[in-house]
Amino acid sequence: MQHDALEAHARDEIGIVEQSKARPIQAALYSALTFTIGAVLPLLVVFIVTQAKVIPIVATSSLVFLASLGGISAKIGGAPIMIGVIRVTFWGALAMLITAAVGRMFGVVAS
Amino acid sequence: MSHVEIHRSHRTGWLRAAVLGANDGLVSTASLIIGVAAAGATRTDILLAGLAGLVAGAMSMAAGEYVSVSSQADTEKADLELEKDSLENNPEFELNELAEIYIKRGLESTLAKKSQCNLCNMMRWKHMQETK
Numbered sequence: 001m002q003h004d005a006l007e008a009h010a011r012d013e014i015g016i017v018e019q020s021k022a023r024p025i026q027a028a029l030y031s032a033l034t035f036t037i038g039a040v041l042p043l044l045v046v047f048i049v050t051q052a053k054v055i056p057i058v059a060t061s062s063l064v065f066l067a068s069l070g071g072i073s074a075k076i077g078g079a080p081i082m083i084g085v086i087r088v089t090f091w092g093a094l095a096m097l098i099t100a101a102v103g104r105m106f107g108v109v110a111s
Numbered sequence: 112m113s114h115v116e117i118h119r120s121h122r123t124g125w126l127r128a129a130v131l132g133a134n135d136g137l138v139s140t141a142s143l144i145i146g147v148a149a150a151g152a153t154r155t156d157i158l159l160a161g162l163a164g165l166v167a168g169a170m171s172m173a174a175g176e177y178v179s180v181s182s183q184a185d186t187e188k189a190d191l192e193l194e195k196d197s198l199e200n201n202p203e204f205e206l207n208e209l210a211e212i213y214i215k216r217g218l219e220s221t222l223a224k225k226s227q228c229n230l231c232n233m234m235r236w237k238h239m240q241e242t243k
Contacts, residue, residue: 009194009205012212016191022184023124024177030125031132032173038136039165042144046157054148054157062141069137073130078119092138096145103146 041065059096066092128180132172140164210237 010016042058042065049057067089074084143164147157198205214237 005198006195010191014190016187022180022187024180024184026125027128027180028173028177030128031176032169034129034132035136035169035172038133039140039168042141043161046144051154055145058141058144062137065137069133077126088134095138096142099142099146100149103149106150
């Protein structure tokens with residue numbers, strides 16, 4: 001009885017429900033595993049292509065991977081797929097663009 | 112007539128962590144590779160930088176997720192302890208509080224009238240006070 005009262009207060013007063021409870025170990029494992037998968041893809045591309053083509057091919061293939069990630073995660077969550085695809089691709093592209101610009105700046109300074 | 116709804120909000124916890132990890136792995140490694148390549152590094156150097164980024168990133172991602180979600184879990188736990196204490200020491204106050212929440216959400220005395228539970232009595236009484 002006391003337990004039920006606590007559950008009602010947790011749910012309706014604080015907003016904590018069993019299915020949305022924080023799970024640190026699960027979050028750590030999932031993110032480290034998917035980080036590794038995400039990082040291996042562009043590395044494989046570097047392995048395959050010639051040096052001169054590294055930048056354009058890593059950039060374009062990563063955009064394709066990012067679009068797939070947005071689509072797959074939206075599908076798993078039952079959300080509109082196009083919104084996921086566009087969001088993940090856009091922010092990923094922006095991050096890579098800025099990094100490339102900074103890399104070029106340092107390359108110019110170093111050489 | 113049967114009707115089935117498949118809800119997916121229970122997936123938000125691990126899906127959020129998985130999307131963060133995959134997005135970070137892709138963007139940081141691809142950015143690292145492009146940045147190093149744009150600075151004129153050789154292919155071996157690019158691969159080395161990318162691999163180092165992968166290992167460092169995966170470890171940092173696991174540690175970061177663990178501590179950030181742990182702090183969320185600790186806060187939730189502390190909040191539940193607080194609530195448990197309050198339920199033991201001020202049961203009247205807590206009951207009252209819950210009744211107010213339900214009334215605010217639109218649960219009216221019609222439902223409360225039909226049953227005899229403590230909470231329902233509290234709600235019925237509150238509703239009477241308000242409609243007087």
